[in-house]
Amino acid sequence: MLSEGAKREIGALRARYPVAQSALLPALLRVQEELGWVPPEAMAEVGRLLDLPVEVVAEVASFYSLIFTEPVGRHVVQVCTNVSCLLSGAEAVRERVERELGVRAGQTTPDRRVTLLAVECLAACDQAPCMLVDERRYGPLTPEAAARLVRELD
Ligand code: FES
Known part of the structure; x- marks a missing residue:
């Protein structure tokens, strides 16, 4: 679902922080930049890339109103x-x-x-x-x- 470039960038984000969860918000923003929103499949992919449970990814994604968990307009x-x-x-x-x-x-x-x-x-x-x-x-x-x-x- 994510481009190879986005996956590489999310991997690089992970390496920048001592705790994987710290990379989660910028990773979600990167997904949104690419897809326009953050669908469940992308949450699962981010979880795999950051080695975090998808439930943790979903919690953070749904907490911030600047992360769109439903498709949005232009x-x-x-x-x-x-x-x-x-x-x-x-x-x-x-x-x-x-x-x-x-x-x-x-x-x-x-x-x-x-x-x-x-x-x-x-x-x-x-x-x-x-x-x-x-x-x-x-x-x-x-x-x-x-x-x-x-x-x-x-
Ligand atoms: S109540 Fe704070 S910006 Fe609207």
């Missing part, structure tokens, strides 16, 4: 709905983005252009309400500014 929009953002209008932002995309949080547009997620704190509470668009964080956002951001993707 862009991933993550709206923070934790306390600071909630108190600053995150629900209005989420609803406006849902209306713009025509999907609910947790869904992907039918053309697979965008996956919309409601997530916990993005560690930018002073910029509430905020959202992450692929790897870039935006905030504070008005609902209209958030809608414009997703409209202008691609």
Whole structure:
């Protein structure tokens, strides 16, 4: 499932740390870079490469919201709905983005252009309400500014 290059890089990551588990997060990110998400087969492969039980790999993969354990669209929009953002209008932002995309949080547009997620704190509470668009964080956002951001993707 993984390319030979990815397997080599994951092996090199393993050699960089005294404990195999320390290489797990960068290995999962490498898988995601290659496949766009981390399917169960890739978790098993990472487990074999790092000599870790697949259950440990799955635990770590499912803990981090930046690791996708389901297929996602070409862009991933993550709206923070934790306390600071909630108190600053995150629900209005989420609803406006849902209306713009025509999907609910947790869904992907039918053309697979965008996956919309409601997530916990993005560690930018002073910029509430905020959202992450692929790897870039935006905030504070008005609902209209958030809608414009997703409209202008691609
Ligand atoms: S609560 Fe939204 S970034 Fe912290």
